[in-house]
Amino acid sequence: MVRSIVLVIFLTSIFLSQCQHESIASFKSTLCTNDTRKIPLFATQDIHKTFDRAHLRALNIRVIHISTLINDRKVATFDKDRHYIDNIIHILDNTQTSKNDSTIVYTLKVHANYINRTLIHYSIRMIDGENHIFRINCSDVILIIGPSRVIDKVFKGIIPFVIMFISIQMGILLDLEVLKELIRRPIQILIGFCCQYGLMPLIAYSITKLFRYESLYGLGLFVVGCCPGGWASNQWTVLFDGDLNLSVFMSFSSTVASFFMMPFWLYTLGERVYLRDLKIRIPFVNLTQSLLTIIGPLGIGMLAVYCCPKIKPIVTRIVKPMLLILILYFFVFGAxxxxxLFRYISLRIALSAPLLPWLGFIFGGLFAWIFRQDWSRIKTVGIETGIQNVGIAFMVLLYSFPAPENTQASVIPLVVAYLSAQPFYLILLGRFIYRKCQKPEKPVRYVSDDTLSKTTRRLSEEESEIVDTSSPKRKPSIIVSVAGMAADSEPLEVS
Structure with missing residues (x-):
């Protein structure tokens, strides 16, 4: 009889223990969801773990001991710059409950420091009324993505309107006759096309191999090399007295060609050399939008100058100072x-990535010079070759990679965008200093042809009356006194 009772008690305890373990396993499945949480850079976000108080009491849990650890404190930290937190929750204590008394909410404040991926590890020890300890270990994935500050939204929101405003001015300055001539004799367009789509991708590939880029950054620079036609090329062409009509036509033609040339390079050399397992996605919608942002504002500008021709001289006078102010604004505010972003690249990449546009300037201008183009078009082809459409490159990388690798790869286009125009700033500064140091030339007073011819004719008639016909024939010397000449100046002798 006693043995039977002991056996029943033993089996009952095993059954209850099994039920408790099953309840703990069920509790673990609800608690450890292995969530992936995205936190913008520089932001602080609350991460909650919710415990069902009734469930814990049913399991006879009295105390919960939670230890939390961030795997990489460079990527994220808890509040007060901590990477480890140890807390004890008493189930009978109501101070850590939510508004609904049936739940306990455990809150962690996580601050994003660096764009990357890390883990938050939870080590949970639950102690029941009989001092039995149950352990649960789980983790949450933390993805630090690009920042979402007000200043970022303001900067990105202003860009489309500024581009549209500048493009309208470019449309006002266009000359239809020159555009027609470029269509009839497209030698400059062909030179630019060969440089943009034949030369730049190979230069980008050579830089990534010569300086031993990581695959992620190497593909980023290669994508930039396959995306010519940046909107800033038109503005720099105007500032350096290039051929604006050629610049606009090259931007338009390179954007149209990108629909088939970009996939050609990315699906051949790009996919084979850099990433074989990743399918690169071409943002054709963004390419179409980029094409419309070129055609639309330019058409508005051309229509405006057609309806009101007087606007063209006004825009011609103000366009250079305005472009210079806007470019400096983007450079200072954008930087x-x-x-x-400069935290994410090494000094080697920061110094070598801008070689892509700089070599594009040199080789583009060199090819135009070889084909005997004039100086204004040499400058234009060089600028159009070097300036890349980093917006399209950014979209390609953003859609092709998962987070946070897409943000890390997009650092390269932004670095190229901010550092590509540095030689231009130096040239503008040098030209400004040179002009200020140059001595002003003395103003030259010119005598109009009509005034001189009338004066000469009148004096010739007067002299012909007093000249002796018997004197040797020679051309008469006429003394001309022109109003406005200095009193002590020599008289003007006209033969």
């Missing part, structure tokens, strides 16, 4: 907003 301030995106200064954090």
């Amino acid at each position: 301030f907003v995106n200064f954090y």
Whole structure:
């Protein structure tokens, strides 16, 4: 009889223990969801773990001991710059409950420091009324993505309107006759096409191999090399007295060609050399939008000058100072907003990535010079070859990679965008200093042909009356006194 009772008690305890373990396993499945949480850079976000109080009491749990650890404190930290937190929750204590008394909410404040991926490890020890300890270990994935600050939204929101405003001015300055001539004799367009789509991708590939880029950054620079036709090329062409009509036509033609040339390079050399397992996605919608942002504002500008021709001289006078102010604005404000990007690249990449546009300037101008183009078109072809459409490159990388690798790869286009025009700033500064140091030339007073011819004719008639016909024949010397000449100046002798 006693043995039977002991056996029943033993089996009952095993059954209850099994039920408790099953309840713990069920509790673990609800608690450890292995969530992936995205936190913008520089932001602080609350991460909650919710415990069902009734469920814990049913399991006879009295105390919960939670230890949390961030795997990489460079990527994220808890509040007060901690990477480890140890807390004890008493089930009978109501101070850590939510508004609904049936739940306990455990809150962690996580601050994003660096764009990357890390883990938050939870080590949970639950102690029941009989001092039995149950352990649960789980993790959450933390993805630090690009920042979402107000200043970032303001900067990105202003860009489309500024581009449209500048493009309308470019449309006003266009000359239809020159555009027709470029269509009839497209030698400059062909030179630019060969440089943009034949030369730049190979230069990008050579830089990534010569300086031993990681695959992620190497593909980023290669994508930039396959995306010519940046909107800033038109503005720099105007500032350096290039051929605006050629610049606009090259931007338009390179954007149209990108629909088939970009997939050609990315699906051949790009996919084979850099990433074989990743399917690169071409953002054709964004390419279409880029094409419309070229055609639309330019058409508005051309229509405006057709309806009101007097507007063209006004725009011609103000366009250079306005472009210079806007470019400096983007350089200063953009560098301030995106200064954090320089944390993600080494000095080697920061110094070598801008070689892509700089070599594009040199080789583009050199090819135009070889084909005997004039100086204004040499400058234009060089600028159009070097300036890349980093917006399209950014979209390609953003859609092709998962987070946070897409943000890390897109650092390269932004670095190229901010550093590609540095030689231009130096040239503009040097030209400004040179003009200021140059001595002003003395103003030259010219005598109009009509005034001189009338004066000469009148004096010739007067002299012909007093000249002796018997004197030797020679051309008469006429003394001309022109109003406005200095009193002590020599008289003007006209033969």
